[in-house]
Amino acid sequence: MASSVSTSSHRHPHQHHHRPIALLILGWITIIFGIVLLAGGVWLIALGGSWYYAIAGLGLLATGVLLNMQNMAALWLYLVIWLGTLVWAWWEVGDEWWAQVPRMVAPTVLLIFILFAIPVLRRRRGHAE
Amino acid sequence: MTDWAMTNRVRIAMIAALAATPVWAQETTETDGDVIVVEPDNGVVVEDDSADAPVTEETAEDEADGPTLDEVEPGEEAIFVDDLEAEAEGDAAEPAAEDGPTLDEVEPGEDAIFVDDLGMDDEAADTATDEAPTLDEVEPGEDALFVDDLETATDDEPGAEATASEEESLDAVIDPAPETGETSEAPEDGPAATEPEPVFEVGADWPYWGGDADATRYSPLAQITPQNVEELVEVFSYQTGDMPTEVTEGTYSPETTPLKLGDDLLMCSAMNILISIDAATGEENWRFNPGVPPEAIPYGATCRGVSVYRDPDAGEGDLCATRVIQATLDAKLVAVDAETGLPCEDFGENGTVDLWQDIGERVPGWYAVTAPPAIVRGVVVTGAQVLDGQAEEAPSGVVRGYDALTGELAWAWDLAAPEEMRDGPPEGRVYTRGTPNMWTTAVADEELGYVYLPLGNSSVDYYGSNRSEAENEFSTSLVAVDATTGEEVWHFQTVRRDVWDYDLGSQPTLVDWQGTPAIILPSKQGDIYILDRATGEPLTPVGQLEDLPQGEIEPDYISDTQPYSVWHTLRKPPLEAKDAWGFTPIDQLWCRIQFHRANYEGYFTPPSADAPWIQYPGYNGGSDWGSVAVDVERGIIIANYNDIPNYNQLIEREDPYQTDEYTTIDEAPESVGSPADNEAGPQAGSPYAISVNAGWRSELTGMPCSSPPYGGIRAIDLETGETLWDRPLGTARRNGPFGIPSFLPLDIGTPNNGGSVVTASGLVFIGAATDNLFRAIDIETGETLWSVVLPAGGQANPVTYEVDGRQYVMISAMGHHFMETGVGDYMMAWALPE
Numbered sequence: 001m002a003s004s005v006s007t008s009s010h011r012h013p014h015q016h017h018h019r020p021i022a023l024l025i026l027g028w029i030t031i032i033f034g035i036v037l038l039a040g041g042v043w044l045i046a047l048g049g050s051w052y053y054a055i056a057g058l059g060l061l062a063t064g065v066l067l068n069m070q071n072m073a074a075l076w077l078y079l080v081i082w083l084g085t086l087v088w089a090w091w092e093v094g095d096e097w098w099a100q101v102p103r104m105v106a107p108t109v110l111l112i113f114i115l116f117a118i119p120v121l122r123r124r125r126g127h128a129e
Numbered sequence: 130m131t132d133w134a135m136t137n138r139v140r141i142a143m144i145a146a147l148a149a150t151p152v153w154a155q156e157t158t159e160t161d162g163d164v165i166v167v168e169p170d171n172g173v174v175v176e177d178d179s180a181d182a183p184v185t186e187e188t189a190e191d192e193a194d195g196p197t198l199d200e201v202e203p204g205e206e207a208i209f210v211d212d213l214e215a216e217a218e219g220d221a222a223e224p225a226a227e228d229g230p231t232l233d234e235v236e237p238g239e240d241a242i243f244v245d246d247l248g249m250d251d252e253a254a255d256t257a258t259d260e261a262p263t264l265d266e267v268e269p270g271e272d273a274l275f276v277d278d279l280e281t282a283t284d285d286e287p288g289a290e291a292t293a294s295e296e297e298s299l300d301a302v303i304d305p306a307p308e309t310g311e312t313s314e315a316p317e318d319g320p321a322a323t324e325p326e327p328v329f330e331v332g333a334d335w336p337y338w339g340g341d342a343d344a345t346r347y348s349p350l351a352q353i354t355p356q357n358v359e360e361l362v363e364v365f366s367y368q369t370g371d372m373p374t375e376v377t378e379g380t381y382s383p384e385t386t387p388l389k390l391g392d393d394l395l396m397c398s399a400m401n402i403l404i405s406i407d408a409a410t411g412e413e414n415w416r417f418n419p420g421v422p423p424e425a426i427p428y429g430a431t432c433r434g435v436s437v438y439r440d441p442d443a444g445e446g447d448l449c450a451t452r453v454i455q456a457t458l459d460a461k462l463v464a465v466d467a468e469t470g471l472p473c474e475d476f477g478e479n480g481t482v483d484l485w486q487d488i489g490e491r492v493p494g495w496y497a498v499t500a501p502p503a504i505v506r507g508v509v510v511t512g513a514q515v516l517d518g519q520a521e522e523a524p525s526g527v528v529r530g531y532d533a534l535t536g537e538l539a540w541a542w543d544l545a546a547p548e549e550m551r552d553g554p555p556e557g558r559v560y561t562r563g564t565p566n567m568w569t570t571a572v573a574d575e576e577l578g579y580v581y582l583p584l585g586n587s588s589v590d591y592y593g594s595n596r597s598e599a600e601n602e603f604s605t606s607l608v609a610v611d612a613t614t615g616e617e618v619w620h621f622q623t624v625r626r627d628v629w630d631y632d633l634g635s636q637p638t639l640v641d642w643q644g645t646p647a648i649i650l651p652s653k654q655g656d657i658y659i660l661d662r663a664t665g666e667p668l669t670p671v672g673q674l675e676d677l678p679q680g681e682i683e684p685d686y687i688s689d690t691q692p693y694s695v696w697h698t699l700r701k702p703p704l705e706a707k708d709a710w711g712f713t714p715i716d717q718l719w720c721r722i723q724f725h726r727a728n729y730e731g732y733f734t735p736p737s738a739d740a741p742w743i744q745y746p747g748y749n750g751g752s753d754w755g756s757v758a759v760d761v762e763r764g765i766i767i768a769n770y771n772d773i774p775n776y777n778q779l780i781e782r783e784d785p786y787q788t789d790e791y792t793t794i795d796e797a798p799e800s801v802g803s804p805a806d807n808e809a810g811p812q813a814g815s816p817y818a819i820s821v822n823a824g825w826r827s828e829l830t831g832m833p834c835s836s837p838p839y840g841g842i843r844a845i846d847l848e849t850g851e852t853l854w855d856r857p858l859g860t861a862r863r864n865g866p867f868g869i870p871s872f873l874p875l876d877i878g879t880p881n882n883g884g885s886v887v888t889a890s891g892l893v894f895i896g897a898a899t900d901n902l903f904r905a906i907d908i909e910t911g912e913t914l915w916s917v918v919l920p921a922g923g924q925a926n927p928v929t930y931e932v933d934g935r936q937y938v939m940i941s942a943m944g945h946h947f948m949e950t951g952v953g954d955y956m957m958a959w960a961l962p963e
Contacts, residue, residue, distance in 0.1 A: 002837035012298040033715065047725035049706055053718045083271045092707045098877060102710055 011086070019070050023120050026113055027067035027074075033110075034060030052088050056081060072121045075114055081113050237763050238772070244822030257611065258887075264417050279413045286633075309596035325575040326506055333694070335389040336500040338434040339756065340886065340928070343639035346758035348535045348929045351890035352936035353961060358892060358905045361959040364937065365411030366920075369954040371398035373430070374423070380802045381437075381952050382429035383925065383943040384499070384883065389930035390437055390451070396956065397432035399943065401457040403465055409932040415470030417463075419481070420428050425459035426495040429946055432458070432926075433570065433754065434501040437467060438509070438533040449473035454512045456498035460484035462531060477536030484513065487541075487929045488524045491557040492795045494802065500754075505573035505612040506530065510580045512567030515588060516803060517630065517794045518810020518819055521595065523588035525559065526566030530612055540615025542582075544608075545599040551615050560771040563588040563596075565604040569754050570636035572648070574662060579618060581648055581662075582608045585632030586624075590781060591736045592815035593628050594686045601815045604700040605631055607650050607653045609665060619665030623652050624720040628736050631927040635756040640847070642668055649759065651752035651768060654732055655700030655847070656693050669696035669850065680728075682779060682817070687735045691841060697850040699752060699770040699843070703853045704745050712866050716827055720834035727776065738779040738817060744834075747775030747823060755884030755897060755926055759847065764793060765908060767885050767893050769842040769858055772878070774835055776825040779817035780809050791818055823947075824880065830866040838878020840898060842885070844908065854911035859898025882927040882948055886938070896923020898942045899948050903927070903940050903957075919957070922950020 033047025034057050059081040066074035089103035201936060224944040268562045293768050332349050340346040353361065362817030373381045377400075379410045387396035394408045401421045405414040435455040443450035451467040461483055464476040464485075472480025484498065485491050495516050502511040506531040507551035515523050527550065530539040543550035545561035554560055565584045573580050584607070587593065587600040596604070635651040642659050647668055650658040672695045679687040709724050711717030728734055729743040736742060749771040759767040782791075792804040803810075809818040825834045833839060843855035857878025865871035883897035893906040896919065904916035921944035929938045937958045944952040 036715055037718060040715070040722060042721050044718060046599065047722060049721055049725045053714065058390065096836070099707070099920075100711070102712055102714060106715075107714035 019068070020120055023067060023070060023117055026117060027064045029063030029064070030060050030067055030110065034058065034062070034064055054087075056085060059084075063114075065119075067117065070121060075118060075121060078111065078114050082107055134267075142283070147319060150259075150680040160637075175236045183843065189566075213921065226818065239569070269944060316919055319865065322654065323506065323578065325578070327439075328575055329390070329437070329439075333389075334391070335387070335930045336437060337388065338386055338436065338570060338926070339572065339636055339638070340758075341419075342573065342575065344570075344636050344680035344756065345640070346756070346926070347761055347887050349887075349889045350929055350931055352558025352931070353888065353892060355892060355905075355907050355914055357961060361915060361917075361938070362962050362963055363917075364409075364958045364960045366958075367406050367411035367413070367956045369398040369402065369404060369956065371400055371402055372954050373952060376423045377426060377430060377801055379745045379946050380426050380430050381943070382431050382945040382947060383941060383954075384431050384433045384945070385923050385941045385943060385956075386434045386926040386928060387939065387941075387956060388435060388437060388453075389928060390467065391418070392932065393467070394939075394956070395435055395453050396941075397435050397455050398954070399430040399432060401432050401455060401459075401463075403435065403453055403455060403463070403470060405453075405467070405470060406956070408930060408937070409935070410805040411956070415469040417465050417472070419457055419459075419461060419463050421457050421459045422493065424493040424799050425457075425497060426801050427458065427494045427499075427514055428619075428802060429499075431457065431499040433499055436504050436509070438464075438500045438504050438507070438834055440534060441507075449475070452476070452533075454502055454504070454509055456484065456500070458497040458499070458504055459493065460488075460496050460498060460513060462502070462509065462511065462536065464533075464536065473685075475535060476533075477531075481749060482531055482536040484511070484529070484893060487554050487559050488527075489562065490522075490795065492798045494798070494800065495496075495519065495794045496766070500570040502573035503573040503574060505535055505580045506578050507534065508580075508611060508612045510573070510582075510586075510610075511570055512571070512582065514568035515566045517588075517590055518803070518812055518821075519588055520795070520811065521563050521814030522737075523563050525561050526564040526584065526587075527573075528567050528582055528610070530615060535857060539612075542608075542610050542615050542617065544584075544603045545597060547615075547617060554833045561599075564600055565606075568632070569634050570756075572637050572639060573612070574639060576646070578611055578613050579609045579662070579869060580612045581637050582610060583637060583650070584608055585633065585634075586627045587632055589810070589812040589815050589819070590630040591628050591777070591810075591819045592683070592812060592817055593626050594683045596626075597720055601626055607631060607637060607648070607665075609659070611664070611696065620860075621650070621658070621660055621665045623650070623658070623692065624654070625691055628683075628687065629654075629733070629744055632748070634750065634753040638755070638757060638759050640759055640761065643848070649757065649766065651757050653746065653748060653751040653753065654693075654697045655746055655751035655770060657699070657757070657766070657850075658694050658767070659696065669694065671695065673735075674733065677733045678730045678735055680737055681877075682736055682738060684735075691733055697845055697852075699768055699772075700746055701730065701772055703741060704729065704774060704835060708836045709834055710832070710833070711827065712832070714830045714831060716832075720825075720827055721831055723776065736777065736779050736817075736819075738781050741776050741778040741820075742779055743774050743825070745769060745774035745824075747773055749773065749819075749823070749882070753882060755882060757886045758885045758893070760887045760908060761814045761910065762889060764847040765846040765853065765887075766847055767842065767887055767908065768845060769840065769881055769883075769885060769895060769897055771840045771880050771882075773833060773839045773880055774825045776822040776834070780820055782816060782818055831868055832866055834862075840878050840881040842881075842893075842895065842906070842911070844911065856911045857896070860900045860902065862902075863900050868949075880948060882924040882945060886927045886929050888929060892928065892940050894940070896925065896927060896942075896963035898923075899950050901942070901950055903942075905938075917959070919953075920951075920955055922948055924948050924950060935963065 003092035037053050037057030041057045063078045065072050086105050133893045136760050152319050156890040188535045195794050226373045254793035316784045328342035358475040379398050383399035387394040389408050393405045396404050403417040408700040435453050439451045449466045452464045452473050453467050454464045456462050461481050464473040464480050496513050498513045501508045510530045512528045527543045529541045532539050541550050543560045545564050565587045567582045567584050571580050571582050587596050587604045605624040605627040606620045608771035631653045638649040646662045648660050648662045674691045677689045706724050709720035727741045727743045728737045734742050757766050759766050791807050793811045795811050797804040809820040812818050828832050838857035840858050842858040844853040859879030861871045861875050861877040862874040877900040880896035885893050885895035888894050891908045896903045901919045901922050902916045905914050923940045924945035927940035937960045939958045944950045
């Protein structure tokens with residue numbers, strides 16, 4: 001999924017001092033989650049389990065990096081991850097709502113935070129333009 | 130129908146149902162096409178009440194304030210029950226809430242003694258820790274002890290009141306004997322009666338732990354209906370005063386269900402204090418404390434209930450004409466007068482029979498009774514819980530019958546040497562050690578004179594190569610024993626060579642099934658069998674799983690075939706990786722990794738040491754000690770069940786006879802509950818210790834690694850075995866990650882322990898779940914019509930009864946250490962407003 005990101009945008013590394021602390025925190029949390037999911041996901045693949053976690057972990061890691069760069073691509077990438085998660089979760093457990101809790105709740109909470117970050121991401125982009 | 134017809138039908142049904150699923154999946158879903166055999170003697174099952182019990186620190190040398198047994202001279206005879214007056218000024222007069230009771234106030238010279246009061250804790254603590262003679266050490270003839278209680282002393286004159294009220298209070302209705310209609314006494318030549326005795330009738334009374342003599346948990350009462358149940362109001366909440374002390378904290382799981390007879394409720398507390406209270410008001414009539422020491426607590430401080438016996442030849446008002454009989458954690462059979470609480474002096478030694486006799490070395494907590502005894506034709510039948518996971522050389526699982534009037538041994542059924550041990554072991558011997566035990570409740574059949582014993586597994590639970598043939602033959606079987614002779618009549622095995630701790634935990638229920646006197650047998654792996662009571666032949670089809678995995682630990686021992694019920698099972702389809710759960714993808718991932726690391730080939734996956742293995746359902750069932758209720762009028766079985774795996778692993782030990790880092794209970798007899806320093810059950814005498822993660826809980830969150838629901842309740846058509854409705858039992862209100870209550874009123878379906886009651890009006894009453902709710906469910910729809918929050922977990926079977934035309938429903942709210950539902954000492958009653 002990470003590879004499906006097509007909307008890469010321009011980078012202006014010299015703007016660091018404008019990045020709000022909240023965005024950095026969100027970015028780092030996303031990175032940490034991504035690393036944990038990636039590591040555990042690779043272990044799971046080695047055990048013969050689902051590939052979802054490693055892929056999602058990789059995507060989260062990339063999303064976190066993009067967030068830290070105040071790059072709008074973070075949003076698009078994460079939307080792809082979230083939609084992919086939705087499809088995967090539905091395919092796995094359908095309308096078993098309790099089974100959807102671990103699959104959709106946390107990713108959706110993260111989606112909401114990233115949506116809240118849109119103004120910040122936009123500012124960065126606007127500034128760049 | 131004939132066996133042949135059933136066989137064919139089964140075969141056809143199974144073949145038809147056969148799908149291209151993996152072999153083990155077929156097996157576990159019961160649709161195996163290879164299945165064919167319908168055989169009476171197959172069967173097998175599971176167990177364990179006692180898993181890895183959380184243990185408390187047992188150190189506390191509690192210098193309790195209370196007085197105690199030390200002060201009582203063992204040699205004195207004593208006994209008592211109060212004399213009211215005396216007590217009235219002494220402790221009795223003190224407010225109940227105070228703790229220090231007191232022997233001090235008793236005159237030393239007097240023989241007697243005691244009291245008790247709510248200051249239980251002190252007493253319990255003392256008996257436990259000090260050098261004072263504990264009951265074990267006291268000669269039976271001398272012991273004495275007792276209690277009595279405050280309420281009585283303060284409110285009325287207990288003594289006087291007790292005797293005066295005898296006549297009216299035990300006016301329980303007695304049915305004529307099923308066949309003869311006559312009561313008969315024991316023949317001169319033997320302690321046991323050989324003719325059916327009358328049974329108590331359920332209705333206004335709740336005279337047996339299982340409701341009626343058949344253990345249906347069905348009440349003909351119908352005042353509370355689906356239409357008015359919402360109007361229920363609490364009538365009283367009685368507190369036993371039996372709460373954990375520092376020493377016993379974390380071990381309480383009282384699971385108590387009272388009996389109701391005449392005007393009284395008769396019950397035991399967690400530590401076996403016998404109590405009678407007024408069924409309409411909750412006022413205490415009397416109490417009797419047998420003085421069980423804390424170290425006698427096995428897996429948990431539990432007393433599921435008591436039994437009553439009426440002497441057919443006694444006159445009204447004779448002492449002990451109606452007696453309350455319980456078996457205790459410190460393995461004593463105790464009989465007291467139902468009216469006064471006075472010990473029945475003709476029963477054993479002053480009302481007490483020592484069950485440790487001929488068992489072997491006394492190791493408190495290793496051999497304990499938590500279930501009410503069954504009484505059939507004047508014979509009191511009891512087994513005992515043998516603490517799991519300790520050693521091959523565990524106390525015997527012998528089941529014994531005692532004369533209900535004299536307490537004399539009527540017979541012993543030692544499955545490994547039934548003839549030799551029938552009248553007790555020969556001089557210098559003990560009953561065969563390590564044999565399968567009966568920790569749960571048997572059911573008595575006055576008509577046939579049989580008692581049906583649901584046996585557990587052999588010690589040790591998860592390794593079997595060194596078991597004897599007799600153990601293999603009987604472990605996890607239902608056994609019919611003739612209560613007049615002590616001889617086995619038939620047995621039905623539900624798990625062959627059980628290495629899963631799949632003990633039979635439920636009390637079976639007697640019914641008339643399609644014209645045949647039958648017995649319904651629920652099991653921990655969820656299968657429900659219906660057998661012919663007289664022969665043990667299955668009346669419903671029994672299938673056979675074949676080519677089961679045999680594992681690497683003891684492939685020659687593990688059975689590659691197992692029986693299962695084609696008729697009905699509570700078991701759900703096998704787990705899959707996607708069933709791993711959590712709150713976030715991270716903890717779900719962790720559980721998913723654990724799933725893939727474990728060996729899992731369906732519910733008969735053999736134990737393994739190279740990696741953990743998943744056992745699903747776990748040893749809590751399926752159906753556990755709460756058993757099923759049967760609405761005999763509507764023809765509906767109500768079964769609540771657990772739906773949760775265990776995550777287990779064998780741990781190899783260098784020298785099987787060394788327990789090295791593991792302490793077995795005989796090496797730590799003073800421990801309260803299982804020895805605390807073990808990370809695994811020692812299983813001494815086998816090459817492996819056993820680590821059990823009951824409920825497969827995540828190390829990260831404390832929540833189960835498997836997806837909800839974790840427990841449910843269902844209605845099953847008694848004729849066809851079809852499910853009428855099935856729903857999760859228990860809301861998420863008290864559960865959440867890291868032990869934080871979520872307060873969500875959603876029916877997540879929690880683990881549950883404790884059964885239900887069904888009423889003629891179409892209501893099912895049940896607590897059991899870990900949400901601490903007590904609720905009424907519509908038997909037709911499964912819908913919850915009423916619920917109330919209990920002050921502690923309702924892990925007990927409820928009851929319903931009537932006094933002066935008013936119907937009450939009652940459950941104990943006492944919590945459960947293993948279910949983590951708090952602790953309390955409440956016996957609560959509800960009724961419609963007057």
